[in-house]
Structure formats: structure tokens, C-alpha cells
Amino acid sequence: MKIAHLCVVLTATLALGCDGDLGVGEDGDNNRQNNVNNGNNSNNLNNANNQADMGMNNMPDMGGPTRPSVASGNQLNQDDLFTCTDQVGASPARLRRVMRHEWTRNVGRWIGSEADKNPFDPLPTHQYGTYAENESINESVLDIYLDTVRNGTDGWATRNRYSAGALSNNVDEDSIACMYDEGGRPDATCVETWTRYFLERGAYFRPPTDEEVDALVAFAETKLDAETDPTARRQTLEQIVSAGLMTSGALFRTEMGSGAPDADGRQKLTDWELGNSIAYALDGQGLGSSGVYARFGIGWTGDIEGRLPLIRQAAIDGSISDPAKIEEIVAAYYGGTDMERQDLWLVLRDERKIDRRGEYWMATGILDFFQQWLGYPEVTNAFKDTPSATSFYGNEVHSDYGNLISGYYGHEPTLIQQMDDMIARVVAEDDDVFRNLLTTRTFYVPATAEFAGSSIDASTEQTSYIYGVTDPVQSTRADRWRTLPSTERAGVLTHPAWLSSHALAFENDPNVVHRGKWVREQLLCLNVPDVPITVEAAFDPDTRDQSARQRMTEQVDSRPQECGACHSLMNPLGYPFEIYNHAGYLRQDDHGSAPNGSAMLENMPDPALDGPVRDAVELSEKLADSDYTKRCFIRQTFRYFSGREEEMSDACTMTQMEQAYDDSNGSFSAMLTALFQSDSYQYRVIEEEEEAQ
């Protein structure tokens, strides 16, 4: 029985402790009956199923009505999805709640700062953090935000160029200087000017409406009236800025579209909506936000127009939906080579670390996409027992592995950053990107030579061993770029960061399943059923001295009736990675046998993938050759940058993305440009209501 939740406001006497007013209203009685006793012979607090009756299992993540279920993502037939007939592309008209790092950048702070402790993490059920569905603000999130919001006010509460929190689009704008004059109270014109400017440049990243300005002006006037000491203006402004950052406009950006609907009921995004959509997609921050602050000794990393001024100007002059303009924008902000790595100033804030990174960079949003798709940042959460077990190095490199994760000693890039740099090179070169991602043997490895004999050599001297690189690596970019043997590594799926992220704590854990499942779901865009609740998915602990392959073969593969339906979908795609251990080291000996990465692929969605594979290197090469997996890559790109799963109505957009990619010899930027130019990206439709439950 669904509860019919009471939606009345009663004048209730506050009941505290054990002796409060315990009056129960009529509706309350009904609700209690439904809620707790359920009117049935079993109580609905009883179990998982009955919790579903309370809505506890199946309730939407943030509560409230949700979009009716539409076939999407991996549920779709890929061949159909890439068949453009008469589908009309459009996304749902929607609100998009700001995400954690977006908010941090919007207020001009760096990732990892106090401001970055805001609570706007995406729902864990979303494949990508850009998904908008059901993202709202519940009471717990609000509770934390109220404690966090002040951390985002520095840039607008003060106007000191040399403050670490200074924003270029504040301190360089003379028209708002009066608001910071501690010599007296600002007049009404000043307050209105400052408010309008702050909302556009610091909160909404679009021109505010008069009503929005009036509301915050009224709040500001109240606060200024209460100000007893103008020298305490900063505190006053902190409250005013906080109020601005609490508004719906600051927390939810609209993608509703405007104008008369076309024949298909679609409305085009406004120029500011489209500009912000592209700005957030490429750079993870609002249009025209500073997103930068003074970096002492180097100067501004931005100007008064904020980051991405091309996009802002295009939103202002209305050229934002011009295909040529979009192409220009993507080309300008996509990525490339930068010996100074200015993109990292806000991220690392330590020149010693920046200098040790690779010279290739990619836009914040593009980096975020690859990190979320490939999932390699998870390496920081993945405990590894004896990281070099079964490798060529025995147990010698335990401390080095820890340092690869933390980067604490020596300022060399972490394992995650090494993979970032490897991907950045492929992306920046922008040629046959998907194939190169899966097959490149050019890895960015940590330098080791300078640490020999130092006080930190135990944590630094063997960090490159995880790649099989045992000769000293000099502290130059050129020497860190290494071409690894063609029998050992090929592309991102053989990078230790990926291998470690998609494995468990022990070298003979069922890592086959985790890695195989990822390949099936993320590279083939096919689903794997959830683990049945009655299945104890664990190896027999008495077989801990066996190899993972033996354990899997004897305990799982030998029981096709019970296990085969699911494991046949994953295991063949996971066995090839058994040439590596759980932390990504190449194995030398696997419990008395030679490392074995062989597998037989059958019933693959692309027949060209069927057949034997020798190991992960060959698997990666086969996957790279497949148009089927390339299309899955296109789908993943669509998901992240569109903020939703693809649907059949996106078929023409899919084909346009593929066409752009193929015509450009595999340019990721061309594919991205095609997406931003597409109807799916630029048009919105207000979906029809279904009867409320």
C-alpha cells in the first residue's frame, strides 16, 4: 500500500521530551495507520519489500515526481540508435542544479578549498555527474550548504586585488567600487548597480531580471541599515552575497528554451542558456565567472570578462548558435600544448608540481569526462594488499605505490595525474582519438633519478616500476614520456590507474569480474544484470593460495547453470587483464604458472570481436578496431556533455557526431562541436505530464 502522505499544516503544540502535547489529528491517525501498520497483516517497516511500500526502496532520489521512464542509455539497440530517419532531436526542458566543483569555480575558489566542501555532489545513481534528473536540494544538503555558503563570498565581500580570493571581474570594475567604500553608506544607485553586476557576474551568469535585482537590493538595504560600523562592510557583504548564492537562480540554471514552439513543440535555448550550457560542458563553470584569482608572481589568469570570453560575447551578440561560432569556441577552449600549464594553476597551486606535469592540457570538462567515464580516480579509494604481489618486484615497492597514490614525496604527478597527462596528449593531438586512447603506448611515467640516495628514496625511487620502467627516469618532460613494450601495454585499459581502480584488494580477487563488467557496460554499452540478492558473490576463502583464474574457473565458470547467465557476459572480457595484478603491475608469475590473459570472446555485439584474444593488449587493439565500440564512445560523450542518457530521438544527433568524427579522421573536438551544434543540444521540449501517482 502506498502511503497517502498527509499534506496539511496543523497548528501543533511543540512536543519535547516525554511530556509534550501528544495530540493526534484525524489525518494523522490515517497516516499513521498507513505508514506504520499498513492495514495488512504485516507491518510495512518489516523488510525491504515492505519498505518499498513506504517508498523507501523505490522512491526517487530527491523525492517528488520524476520523469516517466523512457528507454535510454544501454537499454537501446545501438544499430537503431545510429540510424537517422525522421527523429526530432531535443532534450527535456529542465533545471540543472549546480554541481560541487561548478559552485567552487563559480565563486572563484580552487578544488580542495573550503568552498569546495559544498554539498552539491551528484546523486550516486547517476553515471555522470552532469546528469540533471532528480538533482535538487534536500534538507541534509541544505544544512551543509548553509555552513558552506560563506566560504564562497570572499571574492565579492572584499575588493582587495592582493587577496587570495580576489576576482578579476570585481576588482577591475570601477562602477561597483562604491559598495566597498568603508567611509560611508552606499546610496541606492550604488546598491542597485552592485547588485545587478554581482548577480550577473557572480551568481547567475546571465542578466538578472528586475525582480531578482529588486529582491536582493531590498535585502542589502536592510543589512546596510543595520550596519553600525562601515568598516565592518565585509561582514555586511558576506551576508548579502550569501543571500544571492541562496537564490534559486544561483543554484539552478534553466534550460527551458523560449519563443514560439516549432512544429514539433520544441523551443530553442536562449542565447544565455546555450552559452552557459557550453561553458559548463567545456569548463565546468558559469558564463563570465572569474573562476580565477590572483596568483602571486604570475598575475591574473583571467580578465574582467571572465573565463571563456568568446562564449560570453557570443551570448551577448546572439551568435552563439551559429555553427561557425561554436566551432570557433570549441577550437579556442578545447585543449592543446602549454608549457606553463596555466590550466593547473587553480588546481595544483604549487609550481613544483606543475613543472612536473606533461605539457598537454584539455578543457576542464573534457578531463572530467574522461575521469568519470574511465573511473580511474577511484584508485585513491582502492586499497591494495601488497601492491606488487606476483610482479617482477616482489614486495619491494609498497611505499612507492602509496606515494603514487598520494604524491606526497617528491612532487611527482600521482598515478591519476599520470593518466590525465597520457589522455591529454591523445586529446590534444586530436587525431584518431578513440583508437589512440585504446592503443597508445606513450605513457607519462614519474621521474625517479633525482631521488636516488635521497631521504625519500624509499617512496620515490621505484615509482616507475609500476609501468615496468626500471631505468632511472630523469626529471624532464621528455624523459617521462616513455614508449612501453608492445607486449605489455596498450592504451588506457592497460594503464595502472585504470587497472587498479577496477580491481579489489588482493591480486587473486575476482578482478576479472570488475574489469570485464566495466568493458561490457562502458565500452560495449551493454548492461549486466545486478547481482541477485541471494548470491554470495565471493570466492571460497579456503582457496586464497590459488590464482584468480583458477578460482574463477573452478568456482564460477564450472557452474554455468547457476553463474553463466551473468558471468559469461563479463569474465571473457576480464580474463585478458589477468596479465596484470590488482594494482596494475605486470605479473611475472601467477601462483606457479605463467601469467595468462587468454580468453575466448563469443557472442559479442560486433562479430569482429569474436574469437580468441591473447591478453589485454590484444583485446584493446581489437576494441580499438571496432566501429561498434567507437559508437559506444560517442554515446558516452553524448551522455556526459548533454547531461543525460541518449534516447532514440537522438538518433540523428548520434549520426551527426559520428559523421563529424569520421570525416575529421577521429577528431574529438569535431565530434564535440557536432554535438553542441545539434538539435538535441540546442532545443528543448516540455514533456507531457503523466497522471500523478
Place this chain on the structure above:
Amino acid sequence: MITRRQFMQGLAGGAAAALFAPFYNSIFAAGAGCKRYVIFVEGNGIEPRNFLSTAAAADLSAAGGDPNVRHLYRSYNHDSVITTQSSGLSTAPSLGPLATGGIEDKAAVLLGLSSKITGGGHSTEAGALSCTRSPTGSPSAATIDQIMSLIPGVRNGTPFQTVRLGVVGGTKRLNYSTCAFGAKQPAPITCDPTTAFNSLFGSVAQGAGMQAFTERGQLLDFAVTDVNRALATFQGNSWERAKLERYLESLENMVQRQATIAQMGPQLTAVKPGEPSEVALYTSTAPLDRLQAQVDMGTAALLGGLTNVLVVALGTGSANFSLNYESLIGLYPGGDMLGGHDVRHAAEDGAQGYVDLLTAISDRHIGMMAQMARSLDATPEAGGEGTMLENTAMIYMSDNGEKHHSLAEEWPMLLIGGQRLGFNTDGRTVIFPRYNNDNNRQVSNVFNSLGHSAGEDMNTFGGEGAKRIAEGPLSEIWS
């Protein structure tokens, strides 16, 4: 377009209860006395032997078990439940703190409980408190704290449905690993004591704390007006509109909570813990220091009537248990600080020095729990009978079972208090037959007992389904 009322009707129980927090309690308060529930959860295993008293060990030995092996549950050789009355709990390796204030005679130990459904491993995440298989970040069901807080007689007018406090390795302020509002909806645990203080006691804080409370109210009022204005002109459909409505409801509930807390000024002032600016524990890098601050905070929240359901999470979740116990450095073998994961792993491998360290860590945790119990025991139940402890069921358990790489076959538990809720916490130790025996019992039976103590039949709580051994509460500890 559906109305806001329809939207609320469409909400499920857990969310709805949270949304209506201030109203809900007054509407449904049962009035049959206070019922409080406190759950301490230790991440990554509790050594069962640490909870075994001398007397209980003798009874186990007499029943064919071997109390001297570390994973003693594997030696269980009994087919019927062993109950050792007045078992001298404080003689157990980690239960020494129970001796102070006579808490050991108001407590009970449970051994032999299984919860295989959770899957074991480093952590079962929200599975421990929901008795389900719950992958990281994706709970399968609401956890017991959430369920209990929804029972009308439990909420009983308190402003906070549940207070969740804890410590984790690193600097994360929130831990989403252990509690859940419902399926796929993790409930955050506040890991920063200052944040917890401002949220719970800001209304009666000095200077900056009080100012922050007042300004918070003004911000909320402003935002309520803003969102109402946005809703008035919103053109989207109901599920997009729901995002704004959800935010509005959160704001309105926070406004109401502010008002409720403001009315509680005198009673909160009486129990308020030290100010963050005055207490070094709040920002200490030593996890036991921060935990002490959190336990003090939780105790004050209970004493002040801010909540009747409290969770204290001690490094729970697969990514959070690697704590470095700086204040125990003298107990680390060789005096070398080892990461929390490595400590537990070394203990798993049988290194006695690390086994002893884990015993000491549990001892410190239990000490703080006992301190909370003593505070409750020293406080008469306002408007009720007995002491607050007698109306408070406290549980200490782990989030994965018996050890670092758990098989989820043994979930040691300590119960304190709750006598007036029906719990037989009289110093006894109960040892159930081991997993796979017909008389083995499951963690879900304990939670089931909690439900019964609050007047609710929760006989099938948990996701065991056909693997449920027996329905209903545990007669050995509740009647």
C-alpha cells in the same frame, strides 16, 4: 501540472517524513514515554574475542568452543544458545570501561550473530544497518536508524529526526557510506565537529555562533521568498518543478526547525558542549579526539531533546576506516605509525601487536560510549519514569562483522541500557550457535528487537528473504 500538494502526496515515506519533520512529530507523537536509540558503528570489524568476558569464555569452553583462538566463532561447537548471566562484562579485553559507574550490569553482549546477506569484505557500507547487500554509494534500503526515527513514538517532538555524527580518515566533512534514507539515497554523517556544533547548538552559542544562527534564519527567510517567486512563474513540468519545490520544502523545514530550536534555548544552554573556539578537540588531527567531541555532542543532543535517534560512526565505509590513531602511538608496534588499513591488515595476518592495538582502539571507543551511557544514567527521564539510559537502547557494532576481511559470519554486539524498552541488559553474554546452525540468529533479529521495543512489528526487517533463519525479536535480549 500537478500541485504542490500532489507532489507531496507522491513523496515516499522517508523523504516525506524528513520534509515534514517539524510537523510530523507533533502530529504523530505516541506519548507512551521516551524511546531513544543510539548506534555506534565501528568500521572494518570488531574482534569477537574483545567482547568475551572471563565467565562467558568459561561457558563457551565448557560447550566445546575454544575461547583462546582469535577467530573464536569458528570454534563454536554448540547447538543451543549459551547465556552467561552476570558475566562480568568488564573482564572482556575491550569492555573494561563498563566497570565504571556499574554500566556492565546495565549491558549485554551478543556473539554468534551472522549477517551474510551483507556480503562482508572491508565494509558492507549501508548493508550493515539495513541488512541488505548495499554497494558503495547505492544503499539497497533504508537503514535501521532511519526506520526507527520514522516510528511516531520515537520522534516524539524532537527537532532532528536523526543525528548522525562520526569520524573518518582524511578531511571529509560528510560520510555517505553507512546510513540511508532509502534505496539509493545515502544519508550523510557529519564528520566535522564544528559543523555539528553549529547545526545543533548554534542557537545558544556565544558570539559568532549565535550570530550565525540568527543570520541563518534571515537567509532562509530570504530564500523562501525567492523560491516562491520563482515557482510562481515557472513554466516547466511537474518533475522539473519538483526540484524547486524540493528546495522550498527544505528551506521551510529549516525555518521551522530554527523556530523549534529557538524555543528550546534554556534546555539547550544547560547541556551545550564547549564552543568550537574553546575546545581543541574539534579540530584535532587525532581521530579519537574528534570522536570525543562528537560523542560529547551526541550526548548533549540526547540530553537536550534535540533527537531520539543517534548514530555515531567510527571510520565506517570501505574508504574511511584507514585512520591514524596519533594519540595511541605508544601502542603501535615499534612506535611506528601505520595506516589504519595496514594496521587492520597486519592484525588479520595475526601480528599480535596489531591485534592488541585494535583491542585498545575498541576499548577507547567503548569508553566513550560508556561515558555517554553514564551521562544518560545520571539523568532522570523528564516526564517519564526511570533514567534516560533506561529509556535508551544503545548498540555498539561493526559495519562488516568480525574482522578486516570479513565473511560476515560473526557480528559482535554490545547493548547498553533500554531496560524500560524491554531489553534484558543485565550483564549477560549471549552466544548463538555459529553460522549455518539452525539456532544461529542474524543481525536483522536485533534490529527487529529494536522495532518491537518501539511498538512496531518488524519481523522481516532486512533483505534475507529465504535466507532468514527465524523471524522476530531475540527473546534472549528482549522481552
